[in-house]
Amino acid sequence: MDKMFKLLQENSEVATFLIATSFTAIGFVLKTLIDTFLENRKYKKEVKKQFWTEKLAAAKKTSEFYYEHLELIGLMIHQIDIQLEQGFSGALHESIQSTINKLSERNINPKSFEHHHIHMFYDVDTELFNNLNTESFVLIQQMENIEFLESDTPAEIDKKLDEVKRLLADLKTKHKKKKNTYKAYLKKIREDIKDFAK
Template identity: 30%
Template sequence: MNLSEFLRDYPGIGATSIAIVSGALGWTIRNLVQFFIDKSKYNKELKTFFWKEKVNSAKKASEFYLEHMNYLNLLRHQFEIFEKGEIEHQELYDNIQKEVEFYSNKLKAFPHFEHHHINIFYDFDEKRAMEINKRTFDIQRELIDLQPKQGDSLEIIDSKVIEIRKRATELKDNYEEHFKIYKKYLKEVRKDLENYL
């Protein structure tokens, strides 16, 4: 007995069988289509979430970098006027101390300390910045040792002032290079964000 004869002899069973097969086939197709729609929707939501996080971290990092760049510029300016002889080494120390205190408090209180999240999205080469930081720290230690002490002769004070001027120039150059590194980071972030807008 073939299928057409079976359906003719048993119409109720045949209709029920066709309905069950059609229903199962429809349910399977509908679930497959829904699966692909849900997967596409999930991927789109994930990309949107990723994009929002990237933009948010870029914003926070940009604000921090700009604030830090202002700090570096102020320090650089102090060393430039010291190099020109417009201020003496003690005034340089006092001015830098004021700026360091002001900016260190400002950067500590910076509302977006999550700016480090930018490193999730970008692979900045921090090696040179770390080298500059280490050298800057070493120079600052040397400058403390070079401060004239009571009882130093004029000859010793003059030689210390010459060394202070050399170290001040090195610090100014370090701050300038650090400034350029942060500027490069900002440029990279902005360029990348332009692709999203």
């Protein structure tokens, strides 16, 4: 070791070269480690950003899909309420039939299936929504089949009105259950977003 130290003292160029090479090697190794660490963090951030972008887009599409659906049924319920107040006559009003047609078209041929992406991130019970929709459509069809005729006696009219009101009350109950379920999922998504934003 002493010989080597003596040799380095006598040949300062070699000593300078070895010191410079050692520091360069140490610097290179440290830079590589730091770059690798920063690249991994950057990659994780990009993956997390992509994940949340997809998650928010799916939540948005799902929210739009169910909200539009709920509002169409809510509008129809409101229209039936108004029609009952004004004196129910004939078959269901054309605007109600138009709403039924829109709902049917929306369910059979949705503009976008992107709302189904929500299932990648959340366990949405679509079976519950489908059952409530089916039950709602059955009630709507039953209401549609009730027709007030000019030949109806006052007792028959009252009986038919009572049946429409009963069906409407059932429809409102199903609609409220759907709305509450929708709000519960929306609340869960909002809490998730709030936790992420912290």
